[in-house]
Amino acid sequence: MQAKWTENDLFLFQHLIQEDADLENALEQSHKNQFPEHEVSKTQGMLLSILIRMSKSKRVLELGTLAGYSTIWMAKAIPDDGVVVSLESELDKYELASKNILCTGLQDRVDLICGPAAQSLQKLIDAEVEPFDFIFIDADKPNNPLYLRLCLQLSHSGTVIFGDNVIREGELCNAENKDPKVMGVRQYIQDLGSCEHLDSTAIQTVGIKGYDGFTLTFVK
Ligand code: SAM
Numbered sequence: 001m002q003a004k005w006t007e008n009d010l011f012l013f014q015h016l017i018q019e020d021a022d023l024e025n026a027l028e029q030s031h032k033n034q035f036p037e038h039e040v041s042k043t044q045g046m047l048l049s050i051l052i053r054m055s056k057s058k059r060v061l062e063l064g065t066l067a068g069y070s071t072i073w074m075a076k077a078i079p080d081d082g083v084v085v086s087l088e089s090e091l092d093k094y095e096l097a098s099k100n101i102l103c104t105g106l107q108d109r110v111d112l113i114c115g116p117a118a119q120s121l122q123k124l125i126d127a128e129v130e131p132f133d134f135i136f137i138d139a140d141k142p143n144n145p146l147y148l149r150l151c152l153q154l155s156h157s158g159t160v161i162f163g164d165n166v167i168r169e170g171e172l173c174n175a176e177n178k179d180p181k182v183m184g185v186r187q188y189i190q191d192l193g194s195c196e197h198l199d200s201t202a203i204q205t206v207g208i209k210g211y212d213g214f215t216l217t218f219v220k
Helices: 002-016 021-032 042-054 069-077 091-104 117-126 141-152 180-194
Strands: 059-063 083-088 110-114 132-137 155-164 198-207 210-219
Touching: 002 042, 002 198, 002 210, 021 069, 021 091, 042 069, 042 132, 042 155, 059 069, 059 117, 059 141, 069 083, 069 091, 069 110, 069 132, 083 091, 083 117, 091 110, 117 141, 132 141, 141 155, 141 180, 155 180, 180 198, 180 210
Parallel strands: 059 083, 059 132, 083 110, 132 155
Antiparallel strands: 155 210, 198 210
16 A cells, blocks of 8 residues: 555645755755655645644744754744744754755744753753744654653643654554554553643544654643
8 A cells, every 4th residue: 555655645745745945955965864764744744834824833842853854844834033943862963954954044943952852841941931832743752741741831822732653553552562652652642632731633644654643732
């Protein structure tokens, strides 16, 4: 089925997503540096962009920058006085993302922070920064439950939280699977469901990135 999913995604890219030199450059640089192809797909990038514009989000928080591909999608979706704060633990990823963002000219709208996301989030909480309107959780999945607890302290009523890669080829519901990534997303979803201040849903997806899915949460 993967070939069919890929073929259909390529059709969707061709008809729905305009070529964008900044995004293409970020992808090209990422592949040239042999970074894992873990960035969102083009249609997923557009989904983030539409959600940010629909929610009129100005302050965006991203966990997991990689080469800055999704960061650029989101930076292009916010107004001039908005900001995307993106957290990345690996120095080589942080450095390439910084270069890629500089190439777009959007550096005034992007704040990249290098270091483990949990520490960076705690620093943002301690600094009492303004809460974020849109949060994209896309870093190491075992820490998703911790990220949720920290991100909720950086949220306000109306914040939208997008959690990527939560279906994990259908292993989410397999209680026998002790992979820390699967266990992380399972706990994350259980935590979302048990928090009365949150409305959450999840959508399973297939496409060029395989079989996966995402959660979408509204902070009440
Ligand atoms: N959001 C990116 C995109 O769509 O273009 C893809 C992010 S990729 C799925 C996950 C990223 O999280 C990797 O770059 C990885 O180095 C980073 N990461 C892993 N563990 C992390 C941690 N503890 N803190 C911050 N970033 C981490």
